[in-house]
Amino acid sequence: MLFKVEMDISIPPGFAPDALERLKAAEKARFQELQRAGTWRHIWRVVGRYANVSIFDVESNADLHDILSTLPLYPFMTITVTPLCRHPSSLHDDDR
Template identity: 75%
Template sequence: MLFKVEMDVNVPAGFDAERFETLKAAEKARFQDLQRAGTWRHIRRVVGHYSNVSIFDVGSNAELHDILTTLPLYPFMAVRVTALCRHPSSIHDDDR
């Protein structure tokens, strides 16, 4: 099942830079695991913002909740979740 998830990252001024780099590296590793597994189907940056627009393909709402709330950068994120479904006009098999 498809969801659009939009994430804005806000790092509080004065947050320890080294600790943030560690969290970013962990976030990237976690993201790539999920992308390889086909769960985090797409990610794109929003121009001019520390934000992304992503497509998730999950088995259930609960699975999506668990993934999002355990992301290393989750405590710094504002998140918007929108339920999607396949468009009947699409000619791509993987546009589910």
């Protein structure tokens, strides 16, 4: 199942800069692991915000929830999820 996932990150004022850098590094490593597995198919930055729009390919709603909750920055995220389905005019066979 494909999902569009919008993530807005809001770090609390006064959060320790060194702790934030460690979280960002862990987030990048987790993202790259999921990307290599084909789970996190696409990611785009949202201009002017600490946010992204991503496409996930997972088996179920529960799987997506479990994956998102493993992200190191998850406690600081506001997440919007939209289920997607293949458009009949798509030329891509892997849009399921």
